[in-house]
Amino acid sequence: MVQCETTRDYPTPPHAEPVAGTVPVLRAPPPTNAAGILAHSRLLDSVAAFTHHRDVDALDHSLALSLAELASARSVSLAKRAVDGGGELESVVHCAPDAQGHYELRVIKPAERDLAFASMRQCIGQPEVLAQIIGPGMHRLVVPILCDGHAIGALQLDSEAPSSATRPLVEGFARIYANYTALLNESERDKLTGLYNRRTFERHLQRLLSGLDTTDGMPAAAPQVWLAILDIDHFKRINDSYGHIYGDEVILLLAQQMRASFRHADVLFRFGGEEFVVLLRASAESTVHAALERFRRRIAEQIFPQVEHITVSIGYARIGHNDYPATVLDRADKALYFAKKHGRDRIHGYESLAAQGLLTQAMAPGSIDLF
Numbered sequence: 001m002v003q004c005e006t007t008r009d010y011p012t013p014p015h016a017e018p019v020a021g022t023v024p025v026l027r028a029p030p031p032t033n034a035a036g037i038l039a040h041s042r043l044l045d046s047v048a049a050f051t052h053h054r055d056v057d058a059l060d061h062s063l064a065l066s067l068a069e070l071a072s073a074r075s076v077s078l079a080k081r082a083v084d085g086g087g088e089l090e091s092v093v094h095c096a097p098d099a100q101g102h103y104e105l106r107v108i109k110p111a112e113r114d115l116a117f118a119s120m121r122q123c124i125g126q127p128e129v130l131a132q133i134i135g136p137g138m139h140r141l142v143v144p145i146l147c148d149g150h151a152i153g154a155l156q157l158d159s160e161a162p163s164s165a166t167r168p169l170v171e172g173f174a175r176i177y178a179n180y181t182a183l184l185n186e187s188e189r190d191k192l193t194g195l196y197n198r199r200t201f202e203r204h205l206q207r208l209l210s211g212l213d214t215t216d217g218m219p220a221a222a223p224q225v226w227l228a229i230l231d232i233d234h235f236k237r238i239n240d241s242y243g244h245i246y247g248d249e250v251i252l253l254l255a256q257q258m259r260a261s262f263r264h265a266d267v268l269f270r271f272g273g274e275e276f277v278v279l280l281r282a283s284a285e286s287t288v289h290a291a292l293e294r295f296r297r298r299i300a301e302q303i304f305p306q307v308e309h310i311t312v313s314i315g316y317a318r319i320g321h322n323d324y325p326a327t328v329l330d331r332a333d334k335a336l337y338f339a340k341k342h343g344r345d346r347i348h349g350y351e352s353l354a355a356q357g358l359l360t361q362a363m364a365p366g367s368i369d370l371f
């Protein structure tokens, strides 16, 4: 059973300062000997190693590993809150020793009612430090990762060391992580919508294709990846009739609808202007078509402020393992162009159009700029 640790369980040591919550903080005195200086340089090495990464997923993995190694932890978990997902978790990176004692990383997509991450859920829902005893001589410390006062995730460390000793280290890592992800997010995401920007497209595509993106710690089974380009119809007219502010509002609301409509595992981008891209993993074309049709209908039925009704046209194509990103973008764009030419507010798949001989050489290239 999980028990709560209190300051009574761990009397305040000489260097401890009482803080809010139940865990005292052990402040290390400045190092005065070679061992102390070595420990500090190990810490700096770890921070330098995990902030070396320029992509958020690699940063997550490196953070969990660095903290586990530095604290000689039984395990470290990093949970991230889902964007627009209420208090739900988007993913958990879990680091624990394997049978040989080497730290091993697993990426887990937590199920909604998964009890395994109850402490991290609690810490994110009500952002404060939790300290628990989870077994004989085994301590759990859970620290929220705060960004502008909101918990964007939580770090959980299970170890034999009392929480009072590990707390400064875990809190320090949580703060550095929060600052660094804020910087990375700014460079990876579109400012208006918060969706991924085009610069990150190839990386996400490669990850989906190589199966490195795992759903339960195991490589995903032979995924079929699809790319869809979504384009707002007659957007120029919206800008011309209502002004750019309402145009921007339409873009923002459309991005929100994308998040609500597609699954968490689908990767959403704003490529620029009124053009959006979705990478979907599905085993059958009918599944992809149904997901896109659900989104098309959702947009057609939504009332946008002032503008009221808009429609979207969508073109999609399947991505093979050996396809260049530019080739697949071009195929999806041809299907989109076909949709635009045949009445808009509709969806077409490249493979099906090609099989029917409907894509002639004479067809004008689509609107998307290739790499």
Ligand SMILES: Nc1nc2c(ncn2[C@@H]2O[C@H](COP(=O)(O)OP(=O)(O)OP(=O)(O)O)[C@@H](O)[C@H]2O)c(=O)[nH]1
Pocket (backbone or CB within 6 Å): 231, 232, 233, 234, 235, 236, 237, 239, 243, 244, 245, 246, 247, 248, 251, 272, 273, 274, 340, 344
């Ligand atoms: N408000 C706003 N408008 C933008 C933004 N980026 C691009 N645009 C406008 O989007 C419009 C795109 O127009 P077109 O490429 O002609 O396409 P369209 O009017 O949607 O016509 P179809 O795609 O053929 O249905 C242009 O007027 C751009 O100025 C943005 O960030 N905000």
